[in-house]
Amino acid sequence: MSAAGGDAVLSAAGDGAASARTDTASSGFPQAGAPRFGSIDAVREGLAGVDYLADEGIAGVVYLADRLAKPVLVEGPAGTGKTELAKSVARLTGSRLIRLQCYEGLDESKALYEWNYKKQLLRIQAGSGAEWQALEEDIFSEEFLLARPLLDAIRAADPVVLLIDEVDRVELETEALLLEILSEYQVSIPELGTVRATQIPLVFLTSNNTRELSEALKRRCLYLHIDYPQLDRERAIVETRVPGISAALADQVARIVRSLRTLDLKKHPSVSETLDWARTLVVLGVESIDAEQARDTLHILLKYRSDIERAAKELAGVDPAG
Amino acid sequence: MLDLLTGFVAELRAAGIPVSLTEHLDAAEALRHVPLEDREGLKYALGASLVKSSTHWKAYETAFEIYFSVRSPAEDADGTVDGSGSGDADEADADRSAAGTGVGAGRGRGSGGGEGMTAEELADLLYKALLQANGAMLAAVARQAVSRYAGMEPGRPVGGTYYLYRTLRNLDLDKLLERLVDGVRRQVPRADPADPGADPGAAVDLTPLEERLVRDEFQSRIDRLREEIENEIRRRLVADRGSEALAKSIRKPLPEDVDVMHATRDELVALRKALQPLSRKLAVRLARKRRHGRKGALDFRSTVRHSLSTGGVPLDPKFRYPRPAKPEIVVIADISGSVASFARFTLHLVHAISSQFSKVRSFVFIDGIDEVTRFFEHADDPVDAVHRINTEADVVWVDGHSDYGHALSVFWERWGEEITPRTSVLLLGDARNNYHASQSWVVKELRDRARHVYWLNPEPRAYWDSGDSIVGEYAVHCDEVIECRTLRQLEQFVGELA
Numbered sequence: 001m002s003a004a005g006g007d008a009v010l011s012a013a014g015d016g017a018a019s020a021r022t023d024t025a026s027s028g029f030p031q032a033g034a035p036r037f038g039s040i041d042a043v044r045e046g047l048a049g050v051d052y053l054a055d056e057g058i059a060g061v062v063y064l065a066d067r068l069a070k071p072v073l074v075e076g077p078a079g080t081g082k083t084e085l086a087k088s089v090a091r092l093t094g095s096r097l098i099r100l101q102c103y104e105g106l107d108e109s110k111a112l113y114e115w116n117y118k119k120q121l122l123r124i125q126a127g128s129g130a131e132w133q134a135l136e137e138d139i140f141s142e143e144f145l146l147a148r149p150l151l152d153a154i155r156a157a158d159p160v161v162l163l164i165d166e167v168d169r170v171e172l173e174t175e176a177l178l179l180e181i182l183s184e185y186q187v188s189i190p191e192l193g194t195v196r197a198t199q200i201p202l203v204f205l206t207s208n209n210t211r212e213l214s215e216a217l218k219r220r221c222l223y224l225h226i227d228y229p230q231l232d233r234e235r236a237i238v239e240t241r242v243p244g245i246s247a248a249l250a251d252q253v254a255r256i257v258r259s260l261r262t263l264d265l266k267k268h269p270s271v272s273e274t275l276d277w278a279r280t281l282v283v284l285g286v287e288s289i290d291a292e293q294a295r296d297t298l299h300i301l302l303k304y305r306s307d308i309e310r311a312a313k314e315l316a317g318v319d320p321a322g
Numbered sequence: 323m324l325d326l327l328t329g330f331v332a333e334l335r336a337a338g339i340p341v342s343l344t345e346h347l348d349a350a351e352a353l354r355h356v357p358l359e360d361r362e363g364l365k366y367a368l369g370a371s372l373v374k375s376s377t378h379w380k381a382y383e384t385a386f387e388i389y390f391s392v393r394s395p396a397e398d399a400d401g402t403v404d405g406s407g408s409g410d411a412d413e414a415d416a417d418r419s420a421a422g423t424g425v426g427a428g429r430g431r432g433s434g435g436g437e438g439m440t441a442e443e444l445a446d447l448l449y450k451a452l453l454q455a456n457g458a459m460l461a462a463v464a465r466q467a468v469s470r471y472a473g474m475e476p477g478r479p480v481g482g483t484y485y486l487y488r489t490l491r492n493l494d495l496d497k498l499l500e501r502l503v504d505g506v507r508r509q510v511p512r513a514d515p516a517d518p519g520a521d522p523g524a525a526v527d528l529t530p531l532e533e534r535l536v537r538d539e540f541q542s543r544i545d546r547l548r549e550e551i552e553n554e555i556r557r558r559l560v561a562d563r564g565s566e567a568l569a570k571s572i573r574k575p576l577p578e579d580v581d582v583m584h585a586t587r588d589e590l591v592a593l594r595k596a597l598q599p600l601s602r603k604l605a606v607r608l609a610r611k612r613r614h615g616r617k618g619a620l621d622f623r624s625t626v627r628h629s630l631s632t633g634g635v636p637l638d639p640k641f642r643y644p645r646p647a648k649p650e651i652v653v654i655a656d657i658s659g660s661v662a663s664f665a666r667f668t669l670h671l672v673h674a675i676s677s678q679f680s681k682v683r684s685f686v687f688i689d690g691i692d693e694v695t696r697f698f699e700h701a702d703d704p705v706d707a708v709h710r711i712n713t714e715a716d717v718v719w720v721d722g723h724s725d726y727g728h729a730l731s732v733f734w735e736r737w738g739e740e741i742t743p744r745t746s747v748l749l750l751g752d753a754r755n756n757y758h759a760s761q762s763w764v765v766k767e768l769r770d771r772a773r774h775v776y777w778l779n780p781e782p783r784a785y786w787d788s789g790d791s792i793v794g795e796y797a798v799h800c801d802e803v804i805e806c807r808t809l810r811q812l813e814q815f816v817g818e819l820a
Contacts, residue, residue: 039357040356040360040363056362056363056366057366057369057370060362060363060366060367060370061366061367061370064352064355064356064367064370064371067352067355068348068351068352068355068371070348072370073374075376076376209376209599209603210602210603210606211603211606211607215340215342218374219342219344219345221374222348222370222371223369223370223371223373223374223375224370225376225379227376231542252535255535255538255539256531256535258538259534259535259538262538289531291530291531294531306706314534315530315531315534
């Protein structure tokens, strides 16, 4: 039940990643380090230990990603725990999480690296007497390089998990930025040479599937589709993530949510919304849900008026089979 | 094992899933790391490296079941499956002697699954298995049911659907569901702990909410039984005819390649699901296309004005981007029985991306014609609108058989004036006119007035102009007649239109 505490630690790690780090990393050849996980079951148990309940598929793919040293492309409906998976794996392996949030218009200077122009200008002004040759070599050295998340992940000396979030938001052309890093774990900087990873980070890419990703990107990744969980898993998730919930209530929550997902709704309730709902019910002190309570709290699960109306009618309405 | 994988990859490719060479290599590499006896793990490991789209997963699963079923000794641990090796012989036997295979049932659980059960006993066992959600028992019952009802004949080159149908018809699952819910309602199986409805606090009559939950629970168990039966049939077919032969007859097209006109009910549901993300993707792609990738001439005025902030030095050149006019769309769709689902999909797709057009108007006809744009204007969900079209649109004039000629001439009379040189007209239908007059002059007039006239025909090209199809008569006046049988073709066409 240490979800909140864990998140705090994680976000701190995320802030560290965002600020430019200037420590130097030796650029050796990337080598597959010792495998992080012993077996698929070890992955699943480990993830359960950090409050992430993985099913067979998720655990298998994470294990394989480690063994094959390949990135994982995670797809699925919103709110099924794609980002959470990366965070949990970071927590499990004790790695730092480096997160690159993608958006339309993301470019090299935000994702990979950027030269620190202001500092370079200062350097040129300060050393106005020096030879140009020496000066040029100086201003294009690591000292003047601002590492952005991708380069950061490559250069990191400590174990890291790289999360490239919502990769489907960048333009098709920008995807090409990622290709070198995903297949070779290296970044080429024209003025400086190639920076290779000292250790291969675990890489997760998430996508909400708003557009088809390019073949080149997909080919380099293992593919994992996370769907809404089965009843048993959802119940277990509710029990682990919502402190103080009774088993009976968790069971009821999971069942009602499953019923809602069979309806023809615009947006089905996600796992995170299920959790919110369960928390609300616990706060309200509900022991067992009846139709009226369900109807009154539906707006936490569903976000469209028409959906709420339809669900309320279905849940409380008269069953045709009488 | 590598040979098996190669065959498997070939099968995936044949089923339409694109598998590249690197992915094949990855899969081979993955095999080294996953213990082969862990069948589920193997499935996900291979899936992760071979299948890169969630819509392909179903096809992958089927192929996997076929290729890795009998040969892998998996699943034996929980006693639900006749073992490997000798299993082949067992199952072949089972095919011939319909009633005499209680072996697995007896072994799976000592629950009375003996030799020569009567139909009532089997039904009873099934009822119990469903009530207790007992996985092993369900599998045993599935096996029993298949041997009893499917009537499988060795060597017959059919897919499993026929056998599945025969088995399910005999089990009558709908009635069973009612019985189960009824049972809970009367609180007879109170003693059963696994049952959700047997909440000790619950009174005799369930609230609608509870009843619904109980129903859903049993529905999901029955779905599992269905799956078990399907697996069982597949296992027997593999034992009988080998993976490759079976894979060929069982292969199903991917959702985007399903022929819309001849889709089964399940396929239509899958299609409808596929349509939603498809229209969203299309809208995103078109919006991006509009925003990016345009080259414009230098906007001198704007550049000079912006240069003021840099002391008159034009550091930041401004360009004048072209703003192409969005096309206007008029859709005229036949919604008579034969092509109804195709028309529905097209209307849905066109309206879902209506922001890409300056105006969309839709008309539907059978032998009368009616404008249905209003349904889409006020509905925030195209699905609702399409539903309303079916119930409210006034499209029958005489007898409710397609009459393209009459519908088109009425269209011309009432709305012909509103077609402008900026309009693209889409005509949807198979042009099976029931031997009425074609009135193809309307299409000619439309062509003269509109920017483009396209005809989308959901029939295969080979059937055009056969029987009462007169698409040829209209085709001479259209810019293009397009064969549009699958979602993929439809998406491509609509994408090019915008």
